[in-house]
Amino acid sequence: MRWPFSFAAITFVCAFLSTATIIENGQVRLNPYPGQATKIYSIKSNDSAWRTYQRNAPEIGYKGRWCANYISWWAAPGIKFGYTGDNIAVTFGKDTSHNVLLAWRVSGLPWNFANVTADATYHFVKPGFPAGVAAGQTTIFEFRVSNWNLGVQINAVHVDRGAAISKVADFPRKIEMIGDSLTAGYTGTYESTSGTGWNLCEGFGNVEFSIIAYTGICLTDKACWGSPRGQLYQWMRTSDTSPRAIQKYGQTPPAWPFSSRQAADIVIINLGTNDASSRTTTPAVSDADFQANYIKLIKSVFEKYPNTKIIVVQPWMGYYRAGSGNTYRQSPNTYKAAIRGAVNSFGGASGGVHYFDTSGILQHSDINPKGHPTDVGHIKLASHLMQFIKLTFGWNFQNTGQEVQSHTMYWNNA
Numbered sequence: 001m002r003w004p005f006s007f008a009a010i011t012f013v014c015a016f017l018s019t020a021t022i023i024e025n026g027q028v029r030l031n032p033y034p035g036q037a038t039k040i041y042s043i044k045s046n047d048s049a050w051r052t053y054q055r056n057a058p059e060i061g062y063k064g065r066w067c068a069n070y071i072s073w074w075a076a077p078g079i080k081f082g083y084t085g086d087n088i089a090v091t092f093g094k095d096t097s098h099n100v101l102l103a104w105r106v107s108g109l110p111w112n113f114a115n116v117t118a119d120a121t122y123h124f125v126k127p128g129f130p131a132g133v134a135a136g137q138t139t140i141f142e143f144r145v146s147n148w149n150l151g152v153q154i155n156a157v158h159v160d161r162g163a164a165i166s167k168v169a170d171f172p173r174k175i176e177m178i179g180d181s182l183t184a185g186y187t188g189t190y191e192s193t194s195g196t197g198w199n200l201c202e203g204f205g206n207v208e209f210s211i212i213a214y215t216g217i218c219l220t221d222k223a224c225w226g227s228p229r230g231q232l233y234q235w236m237r238t239s240d241t242s243p244r245a246i247q248k249y250g251q252t253p254p255a256w257p258f259s260s261r262q263a264a265d266i267v268i269i270n271l272g273t274n275d276a277s278s279r280t281t282t283p284a285v286s287d288a289d290f291q292a293n294y295i296k297l298i299k300s301v302f303e304k305y306p307n308t309k310i311i312v313v314q315p316w317m318g319y320y321r322a323g324s325g326n327t328y329r330q331s332p333n334t335y336k337a338a339i340r341g342a343v344n345s346f347g348g349a350s351g352g353v354h355y356f357d358t359s360g361i362l363q364h365s366d367i368n369p370k371g372h373p374t375d376v377g378h379i380k381l382a383s384h385l386m387q388f389i390k391l392t393f394g395w396n397f398q399n400t401g402q403e404v405q406s407h408t409m410y411w412n413n414a
């Protein structure tokens with residue numbers, strides 16, 4: 001059978017053509033990245049207007065994976081801290097990607113967007129900006145890097161001279177996602193901050209999370225679509241498989257210091273699409289090898305997080321117009337028997353390994369022309385997973401009312 005498209009082939013072609021145009025009902029979205037920060041002068045620590053905190057200040061919460069050089073890796077990493085005063089500026093170091101997009105916000109107000117670049121200081125929060133920031137309240141500043149392939153390096157954060165930053169307590173629970181483009185939000189409107197991983201984890205409103213996902217990556221430890229290694233190896237590393245990571249760390253990416261970081265209570269794995277689709281450059285991974293590798297991956301997760309629950313998401317291949325039929329159909333699930341076999345080898349749910357059947361959640365219209373979920377598709381998948389976690393583990397959603405999916409409010413006035 002011919003697949004209607006290949007996820008990964010497209011991925012590889014587009015991975016490094018970073019500019020994307022956001023199309024909305026056939027029109028180019030006007031002002032797609034509102035909330036840009038202003039590039040300002042380089043602030044010295046004795047500046048009369050600003051108080052500077054170095055990047056290792058304990059008040060700064062680093063979310064997702066950051067290395068010892070304060071460089072962000074993987075999908076949707078970020079920083080978060082409380083502050084007083086009316087101004088926030090951040091200085092980015094030389095290992096910041098050119099014009100990388102950040103989603104940033106103040107407390108629970110809407111997300112803004114700012115492109116930032118290397119060796120520069122940006123003024124984010126100002127008096128009266130973003131609109132609606134009330135004076136004299138406990139206020140939180142946070143940003144997330146939107147692109148799974150790019151990142152920033154933090155050098156310092158700055159507040160008003162007489163002001164201070166403070167630590168925001170971590171949520172007690174943590175989710176870790178291990179995935180590929182489907183989790184990272186490849187081709188999503190706002191990249192990782194439109195992806196399944198983000199929608200799910202941020203959607204809870206009360207969990208810490210890391211999205212260890214990279215477009216084109218395989219579960220099997222082999223080269224796939226530009227990634228030199230698979231997740232079987234790479235998920236235990238601080239850095240991802242991007243060209244910037246290879247430039248920085250070569251073949252020896254730093255190990256993630258699991259024992260000194262918050263453990264994941266739930267690990268969600270969605271892998272296999274690239275193992276199956278990589279056959280055009282190298283042979284596809286066989287069912288038996290995939291099952292064996294999946295078992296190794298689950299073992300390594302339990303080794304790092306002995307008390308975690310694991311959710312194994314069934315990957316899907318896509319939707320196709322059946323030759324003579326007047327309808328679309330879902331392609332057979334990828335490695336279904338192998339994945340079932342891996343889950344069962346741990347005793348399934350009673351062994352802490354839960355199989356999540358995705359069949360029927362997405363439909364033809366939820367897949368975009370680039371073979372990946374639309375924003376709606378990502379939201380559907382994330383919503384079903386949220387409910388699965390609530391019903392299976394008794395986790396509750398935090399009713400914060402805060403915005404999760406930025407720029408998705410559409411309505412009809414008919």
Ligand SMILES: *[C@@H]1O[C@H](CO)[C@@H](O)[C@H](O)[C@H]1NC(C)=O
Pocket residue numbers: 018019020021033099100101115147
């Ligand atoms: C900002 O980031 C977006 C998303 O990566 C990108 O499409 C856009 O071109 C960037 N803007 C600038 C001015 O570089």
Ligand SMILES: *[C@@H]1O[C@H](CO)[C@@H](O)[C@H](O)[C@H]1NC(C)=O
Pocket residue numbers: 044046047048
């Ligand atoms: C701040 O420090 C720099 C040296 O780092 C010095 O040249 C400058 O005069 C100082 N400015 C003030 C206002 O003290």
